[in-house]
Amino acid sequence: NAGVMQNPRHLVRRRGQEARLRCSPMKGHSHVYWYRQLPEEGLKFMVYLQKENIIDESGMPKERFSAEFPKEGPSILRIQQVVRGDSAAYFCASRTSGGTYEQYFGPGTRLTVT
Amino acid sequence: QKEVEQNSGPLSVPEGAIASLNCTYSDRGSQSFFWYRQYSGKSPELIMFIYSNGDKEDGRFTAQLNKASQYVSLLIRDSQPSDSATYLCAVRGNTGKLIFGQGTTLQVKP
Secondary structure (H helix, E strand, C coil): CCCCEEECCEEEECCCCCEEEEEECCCCCCEEEEEEECCCCCEEEEEEEECCEEEECCCCCCCCEEEECCCCCCEEEEECCCCHHHCEEEEEEEECCCCCCCCEECCCEEEEEC | CCCEEECCCCEEEECCCCEEEEEEECCCCCCCEEEEEECCCCCCEEEEEECCCEEEEECCEEEEEECCCCEEEEEECCCCHHHCEEEEEEEECHHHCEEECCCEEEEEEC
C-alpha cells in the first residue's frame, strides 16, 4: 500500500499522559501536514514539516504540542499532558515537491482522552 | 469573516439528480482550490482540484471556479446514494497548507 500511513488508528489516554501519533507519507512525498478535526468541527491545519525542518507551525497550540519529521522514520505529533479537549481525529497529509500541491490524507488517529 | 465558507446543509437530492455544492473564500489572492469527500468516521479523500477560472470535468464531477466572484463549486451529475457524504472545500494558503470550510453534508435519496 503506497498511501499515507498513520498509527495508531485509535489511541486512548488518561488526562495528563502523553500521546504520540505517527505518520509515514506516501512514497516520494517529502512534505507532511498535520490537521485536527474536533467533534462536529472542520479540519484545522496544525503544522507543516519537511525532513528535519518545521516549515509552518502557525496552527499548533503554543503549549504541550510538538512535531518532528526526522531524517529517518515517520513524522511524529506529540501531545504532552493531554486534556479532554484534545480528544479529536488527527490527520496527516502528504504531497510531492512543487507541482500542483494536492495533498493526500492518511486514515487518521482517533484520540480519546478519559 | 471565515476564510472559507460553505453551507453546512444537509443538501438533499434524489438519486439521479445533479447536486450543486458551493464555496466562497475571502483571500482574493488564492490560487489553488480543492474538493474533498469525507464519509462519516473516515479521512478526507481528494476528488478534484482546480486552478484556472472556468470548469474542470472528471467523470461525474465538475469543478467550477470564478476568481472574480471568489467562489468555487462542485457539481455531481447522476447522484448516487454512495455519494452521500460531507464535501469539504479547501483553499491553499501560504506554505501550501489547506484552509478548509466547515463542509456540506450531501444526502442522496434513493
